[in-house]
Amino acid sequence: MTIIIGNQKGGAGKSTMTLVLANYLTSAKKCPVTVIDMDYQQSISQKYEKAKILENKEPYEVLSATLETFPVLKEVLMKNSKDVVLIDLPGKLDDDGLLAVFNAADLFICPFAYDEFTFESTMLFTVVLRKVNPKIKMVFIPNRIKANAKFEIMQEVNIQLSKFGVITDVLPDRIDFQRTNTFQTPISLYPVIIPVFEKIYADHLYGKHEIAG
Ligand SMILES: Nc1ncnc2c1ncn2[C@@H]1O[C@H](COP(=O)(O)OP(=O)(O)OP(=O)(O)O)[C@@H](O)[C@H]1O
Ligand SMILES: [Mg+2]
Numbered sequence: 001m002t003i004i005i006g007n008q009k010g011g012a013g014k015s016t017m018t019l020v021l022a023n024y025l026t027s028a029k030k031c032p033v034t035v036i037d038m039d040y041q042q043s044i045s046q047k048y049e050k051a052k053i054l055e056n057k058e059p060y061e062v063l064s065a066t067l068e069t070f071p072v073l074k075e076v077l078m079k080n081s082k083d084v085v086l087i088d089l090p091g092k093l094d095d096d097g098l099l100a101v102f103n104a105a106d107l108f109i110c111p112f113a114y115d116e117f118t119f120e121s122t123m124l125f126t127v128v129l130r131k132v133n134p135k136i137k138m139v140f141i142p143n144r145i146k147a148n149a150k151f152e153i154m155q156e157v158n159i160q161l162s163k164f165g166v167i168t169d170v171l172p173d174r175i176d177f178q179r180t181n182t183f184q185t186p187i188s189l190y191p192v193i194i195p196v197f198e199k200i201y202a203d204h205l206y207g208k209h210e211i212a213g
Contacts, residue, residue, distance in 0.1 A: 138165025
């Protein structure tokens with residue numbers, strides 16, 4: 001099972017959602033995970049190196065990959081492994097090397113926000129991905145939603161996105177998301193992340209991985 005986390009829009013929450021999902025699967029579901037970091041900023045890899053110094057045992061491996069190294073990594077990892085592979089994508093659609101990554105995936109998770117510019121980037125990314133990989137399942141996570149979000153815009157965006165996949169419950173804008181690392185998601189966030197990630201797990205992952213131990 002290979003999951004790509006992407007959006008053209010910078011700062012939409014790709015790296016954060018990758019970490020929250022990796023932490024959720026390993027800690028709440030005993031589901032083995034490998035994270036592939038393809039973000040140009042290597043933000044997850046940096047967190048991982050830092051955390052390895054401070055903690056004892058890392059709950060999952062984080063491998064960095066480029067568009068050049070991905071095809072080989074895919075052969076090694078995805079064919080032989082029972083792990084759920086989570087790929088934090090670069091926020092650009094400017095390289096043909098991405099086609100191999102898009103084609104390798106079973107599920108697309110897309111964090112997005114309800115504003116015009118994010119919507120355009122989200123749509124563009126989604127349409128291109130659907131063309132390249134017609135069979136991929138899609139899940140859209142409204143992220144960093146503020147209490148005063150406009151209902152009409154939300155409804156309009158949801159109508160468009162639901163033509164491609166499922167839209168989950170919203171994740172609020174909360175400072176504790178910024179403390180998520182490769183070892184844990186702050187426990188205070190569980191009440192808001194459970195509805196979102198439990199649904200993703202039930203719809204796409206339940207029964208599709210070996211229970212460890
Ligand atoms: N729900 C949230 N509430 C508050 N802060 C959030 C939330 N989600 C993400 N953030 C913060 O927003 C910033 C951008 O998030 P993140 O790095 O995950 O986005 P990204 O899509 O990976 O960005 P990039 O395009 O730069 O790779 C980070 O500082 C992150 O901690
Ligand atoms: Mg990122």
